[in-house]
Amino acid sequence: MKVLNIVGRRFPVHDAAAKAMGQARYTDDLELPGMLHGRFVRSTIAHGRILRVDASRALALPGVKGVITGRDIPDRVYGIVPKGKDEHALARDKVRYIGDAVAAVAAVDVETAEAAVRLVRVEYEELPAVFDPLDAIKEGAPIVHDTVPNNTSASIRKEWGDVEMAFGQSDYVFEDSFYSQAVNHAPLEPHAALAQYDPQSGEMTIWSATQIPYFLKRNLATTLLMPENKIRVIKPKVGGGFGGKIDMFSKDFCACWFAKELLRPVKFLYEREEVFQNTRQRHPMYITVKTGVAKDGRILAQRIKAHADGGAYNSTAPLMITLSCFFIMIPYRIENLLYEGYHVYTNKPTGGAMRGHGIPQARFAIERQIDLIAGRIGIDAAQMRVRNAIQPGEPHPAGFIINTCGFADSVKEAAKAIGWAEKRGKLPFGRGVGLAGASFPSGVANMAHLASGAVVQLSREGRVNVLSGAADIGQGAETVICQIVAERLGVSMEDVRITAADTGTCPLDAGTFGSGVTVRAGNAALLAANDVRQQLFPFVAERLGANVEDLVAADRRIWVEGSPERGMSLSDALQAYQYADNPLPIVGRGAWIPPTEQPTSLLTKNGNFSPSYSFMTQAAEVEVDIETGKVKVLKMATAHDCGQPINPMLVEGQLEGSIVGGMGQALYEDSTCIDGQQYNPSFLDYGFPTVMEMPAIEAVHIETDDPLGPFGAKEAGEGTQLAPAPAIVNAIADAIGVEFHRLPVTPDMILEGLRKKQGVCV
Amino acid sequence: MGKKSVLELKINGDTYEIACTPNTTLLEALREKALLTGTKRGCDAGACGACTVIVDGEAVLACLTLAVEAEGCDIRTIEGLAGNGKLSPVQEAFVEQGAIQCGFCSPGFIMSATAMLAEHPNPDREEIQRHLAGNLCRCTGYAKIVAAVEDAAARIRGGAR
Numbered sequence: 001m002k003v004l005n006i007v008g009r010r011f012p013v014h015d016a017a018a019k020a021m022g023q024a025r026y027t028d029d030l031e032l033p034g035m036l037h038g039r040f041v042r043s044t045i046a047h048g049r050i051l052r053v054d055a056s057r058a059l060a061l062p063g064v065k066g067v068i069t070g071r072d073i074p075d076r077v078y079g080i081v082p083k084g085k086d087e088h089a090l091a092r093d094k095v096r097y098i099g100d101a102v103a104a105v106a107a108v109d110v111e112t113a114e115a116a117v118r119l120v121r122v123e124y125e126e127l128p129a130v131f132d133p134l135d136a137i138k139e140g141a142p143i144v145h146d147t148v149p150n151n152t153s154a155s156i157r158k159e160w161g162d163v164e165m166a167f168g169q170s171d172y173v174f175e176d177s178f179y180s181q182a183v184n185h186a187p188l189e190p191h192a193a194l195a196q197y198d199p200q201s202g203e204m205t206i207w208s209a210t211q212i213p214y215f216l217k218r219n220l221a222t223t224l225l226m227p228e229n230k231i232r233v234i235k236p237k238v239g240g241g242f243g244g245k246i247d248m249f250s251k252d253f254c255a256c257w258f259a260k261e262l263l264r265p266v267k268f269l270y271e272r273e274e275v276f277q278n279t280r281q282r283h284p285m286y287i288t289v290k291t292g293v294a295k296d297g298r299i300l301a302q303r304i305k306a307h308a309d310g311g312a313y314n315s316t317a318p319l320m321i322t323l324s325c326f327f328i329m330i331p332y333r334i335e336n337l338l339y340e341g342y343h344v345y346t347n348k349p350t351g352g353a354m355r356g357h358g359i360p361q362a363r364f365a366i367e368r369q370i371d372l373i374a375g376r377i378g379i380d381a382a383q384m385r386v387r388n389a390i391q392p393g394e395p396h397p398a399g400f401i402i403n404t405c406g407f408a409d410s411v412k413e414a415a416k417a418i419g420w421a422e423k424r425g426k427l428p429f430g431r432g433v434g435l436a437g438a439s440f441p442s443g444v445a446n447m448a449h450l451a452s453g454a455v456v457q458l459s460r461e462g463r464v465n466v467l468s469g470a471a472d473i474g475q476g477a478e479t480v481i482c483q484i485v486a487e488r489l490g491v492s493m494e495d496v497r498i499t500a501a502d503t504g505t506c507p508l509d510a511g512t513f514g515s516g517v518t519v520r521a522g523n524a525a526l527l528a529a530n531d532v533r534q535q536l537f538p539f540v541a542e543r544l545g546a547n548v549e550d551l552v553a554a555d556r557r558i559w560v561e562g563s564p565e566r567g568m569s570l571s572d573a574l575q576a577y578q579y580a581d582n583p584l585p586i587v588g589r590g591a592w593i594p595p596t597e598q599p600t601s602l603l604t605k606n607g608n609f610s611p612s613y614s615f616m617t618q619a620a621e622v623e624v625d626i627e628t629g630k631v632k633v634l635k636m637a638t639a640h641d642c643g644q645p646i647n648p649m650l651v652e653g654q655l656e657g658s659i660v661g662g663m664g665q666a667l668y669e670d671s672t673c674i675d676g677q678q679y680n681p682s683f684l685d686y687g688f689p690t691v692m693e694m695p696a697i698e699a700v701h702i703e704t705d706d707p708l709g710p711f712g713a714k715e716a717g718e719g720t721q722l723a724p725a726p727a728i729v730n731a732i733a734d735a736i737g738v739e740f741h742r743l744p745v746t747p748d749m750i751l752e753g754l755r756k757k758q759g760v761c762v
Numbered sequence: 763m764g765k766k767s768v769l770e771l772k773i774n775g776d777t778y779e780i781a782c783t784p785n786t787t788l789l790e791a792l793r794e795k796a797l798l799t800g801t802k803r804g805c806d807a808g809a810c811g812a813c814t815v816i817v818d819g820e821a822v823l824a825c826l827t828l829a830v831e832a833e834g835c836d837i838r839t840i841e842g843l844a845g846n847g848k849l850s851p852v853q854e855a856f857v858e859q860g861a862i863q864c865g866f867c868s869p870g871f872i873m874s875a876t877a878m879l880a881e882h883p884n885p886d887r888e889e890i891q892r893h894l895a896g897n898l899c900r901c902t903g904y905a906k907i908v909a910a911v912e913d914a915a916a917r918i919r920g921g922a923r
Contacts, residue, residue, distance in 0.1 A: 020853040020854075188804045239802075272807065474864020476863065657863070
């Protein structure tokens, strides 16, 4: 067992007090002298050609400083995935959904900008529109992007083993279809950007509510036609992201454009309605699963067909559909697998990465079908999962390297925590339990731009400065990095100061996505701290007459292991080091990239996807009100293998938040869009879970010790949101005997299901 | 928009002279005029609770309150809770219980909880949930927020201020 002082301990996020006092500054809290405010003119139709934009009346309004359209900016598309770039900050020829940005206005204050927006006249030639991916792939459907036939902008077809042969050898073959809805990230902080341009140095500085400062910088450089080294992206505090702030948005580009043109700072802040309509959402997805099983419940073959509703633009399309495909192969052993997935454009708001990224939809389908199959062939649904669980070290059909895996244990532990043996199928009508499993990567390993760097500087007083590119969006990345550095250098948390996510001063980082920050940026910081040790500790060893390998550091002291009296304080060590004319400051550098062949693409080639994989099972107990159709989630048990937690309190926070988010996906949330018009783009109408719906949560940690993670850590951020929805819907089936194939399961659906069931019984 | 007039708002014990139109909300007055940006704008529609402040002892949504309505009232914002070198018991409990992740909803929750605990120093779990039902959080799943309010209540009953 490792003995650690700082890693493994509960610390609040390091900026908690500043946040509690209202002193933490988010993008909209920043104010610069002479700052202008921007607003967008947005399309009122779902699909059409822009014939004319008349901004003359808006420009004549006192206080308006500028109006731009898609014709005024460079014809350069952007997007978070290089292969998927298809978006202009302002529409050039066509609008593709209700809310597409057509023009941007900058004015002295928000009221004037809003008044100017109302004065811009846009003439369209309306085109037929398409709102469902299954319609959009049909012959003769309206084409959303002229260069993309069948509206299919990304697709993947992968087969492992021989699926048809394995179906032939199966005792049973079942086919079921499922649908997952549009879910909005709904971070409490709306998206915002503030830009300032210095004409003397030619440098653009942008403060943006972003999860990936370095990708934003790249996309800004290519669209603004500026060199990358003239763009500095600073991420202030970010009020939640969940994947919805990885992309560049119109607000980022337009703030910079106006700042450069008008030579005044410009801020854009999205209204809540714009967050719902104009940012991103979890892709709605139709999935059909055909599964062949043996009598004992072993899965012999699986064939999956998925159509994702991409909305008007790609965002992460190729990556999303690839993830959806590859993560079907864990946590279960499926030797014969065929996946066909399509990302399809429609005239609707755009899909993007959201906590789980393409995988929650697939998990809903597969975990629901496992319960259906278990019921049909008369075996226990938990046992069926254990029977098919992948084991650590097992060869994987797509070449994933599974060093550690606690999945089978997670099923057993979650079942125990929810009272599976006593309750499943045995509770009174209206009460039930269900469970579902999942697996997630700790960051992505096999694409480009995935390295993290860190610089750790030890001052002569024993203060530690950390520079990291990691983007803390509230999950506590900066805190975890400080813990890792403090542990390694033997100082306390108060001694460590971190500056992160400023592309002008911090080393390169991939950003916050794919649940990879702790492993990637944490390892970089660990290596940088090791570098510091390598500079100072040989000197200390010599002074102590010891071997450098025998030194330990903690509590601001360095001593010989086993002989605490043979040591010195860190400040004495630093003073002695300095007076011996050694160079100060001591600066350590570290960089980390997952060990893999890269860059490769899973679209064309198998390979290990991530340095490590987390495994988890969610179990739910629900109570269904037969009169109203309302479902109350009484308890969620989560058994999660996230390796060795660096900070158990932050891990709990990730698990609890993920579970309640997943509960929203199961029961409440649906970004409803009818004929291209969103119907509920507000918190009130959308209705994600409040504190009233909070279930009891029991977390069971399945501890493994990952060889690649810093101090054995794996991901904890996204994986837990994969399986609450199927667990809850499985529990509803146990409670009332009605099987649902669509999300969310609303009271109306429950009542209708009960009526139909009664009809059958009578 | 209407004609601007100068209001005297008493915020955290200090008097601010603020030029407002009749439709200026208290949230705009606090954030954009007084530059007290600790009060957050999450929806501007009374649905998320991020802008909760305490007016004459009562928790109100600053985005649904006109600045003129608050004239002559005692307005407390998140910036007015800490003092004498320490955080308020509610702030301290939120920090220590891990109730703060992204922190954007935290000022609103802390103000709601502060107002509730001044009236009901010994709430049970259900009362806490009912009082905080108007505050949304997307990060924490609420468990640690409820634990923090229970902890704060115990601190206040123990004499913490």
